Amino acid sequence: MDLRLNNISHAYEELQVLKNIDLDIRQSEIVCIVGPSGCGKSTLLRLIGGLEQPQVGEVQQIGEPPPGSLNPLTYIFQDFALLPWRTVKGNVSLALEDHDLGSKERGRVIDDVLRRTGLAEFGDALPRQLSGGMKQRVAIARALSVRPAVMLMDEPLSALDSQTRELLMGDLIDLWMNEGFTACYVTHNLAEAVRLGHRIVVLSRRPGTCR
């Protein structure tokens, strides 16, 4: 499944944030979007995933998502967005509870993604008992559990220290080697973009335009 952005412009009241963005995200490709702060990177990502509607232009989905994908467009957030009242397992389970899976199948999926992200021992821990890097791994596990067609990552490593960042970047690369997921990765860190991205899109200062 590919995504195509057609001539997207967006403004918050008088403030023009994005202008005439054209972009293709092809299957099994990691596209990195870099740019200065406030240039509309996060807004663009919200538009891609359908959490906001662009004022001009449209986001198109080309082809069907692979069968078995529960949530084709899945986000990973900068602040992890874990529910503090649920355990690691409960947080992963949240994404699956609205889908028609038996409790056995759900338990199997949860165990599988926790093992793949190296969290198997921490299934019953609460988010406050985990370090920042592990919290983000939980968020990645949650995203993997719904088998996304495209992962939309909004500065997933920005809230972490540089060592953890290196480790998680390694994890992401391994993951891509194994599964070849498609991703749109927003960051303001050029090193991350160069290391992870197949293609790097640079947004200019506001109003953001592709360069």
Add this chain to the structure above:
Amino acid sequence: MAEDQSSGQADEIKTVPYRGGSFEIRPLGIISPFVFIGLIAFWEFGSRTGFISGLVLPSPTEVFTAFRHAVCASVRFAATADHRLGLRQCARDNCRTCNRSFFCGAGRFVAIGFSHISNPENRPVTIVYYLVWHWRRIEGRNNPVILFGTFFPTVIATYGGVDNVDRNLIRMGQSFGLSWSSIVRKIIFPGALPAILSGCRISASIAIILLVAAEMIGAEFGIGAYILLAGSLFATDQLIAGVAVLSVLGLCFAWVIGRAEKYFLRWRA
């Protein structure tokens, strides 16, 4: 001496003073019941030896006797009344004072709902129910007063709690395609629960205050009326027994809500 001279002058060595800790929560253990018992013992001792005037502040034993008499009187009253008739009568009285208002229907509904516990086999339950009923049954309309007094603090606290739920969590729920009801049940409600529970705390204290205040105005039964009557007769033992019952009521509410907070909000700690 040579060393001192070589390093210039001798510096004093001190450990860095510890400045944290003053806001740490330390469990007090069983100190508080001992302090409480000690205070009561001191009070009893003062009353017995006479340096606390029995007229103004009667001894704890006298207060307890007054409390026992009050309870016995209520139980006798409840046990001798015909339950079913008593309930209907109560509902009818309530209706008359409510001027055929909405609460009349509500009162009758409650009376019918409770008629199954007025079965003589369930007498102990019925007696407890009667105690509560007679404490609340007054000539005025105290139910609406309490309803309005506690409704708005709860609603405002809930509103604030829901408003303060992290928007990112809601956005996360939307991004995973959760249904509206799932987001409300699994994200918004647990997120607002701390505020809802503290709203309940406020409402509980307001409810006790209003209940007593309402019972003090033109009431025949109830703790408020009991205290007011005791005050008018300068029966300080009964007065303090009534106040003690109120304190226990408040403590019970606080304990229940505290347990609820401990259970439902254990993820915070």
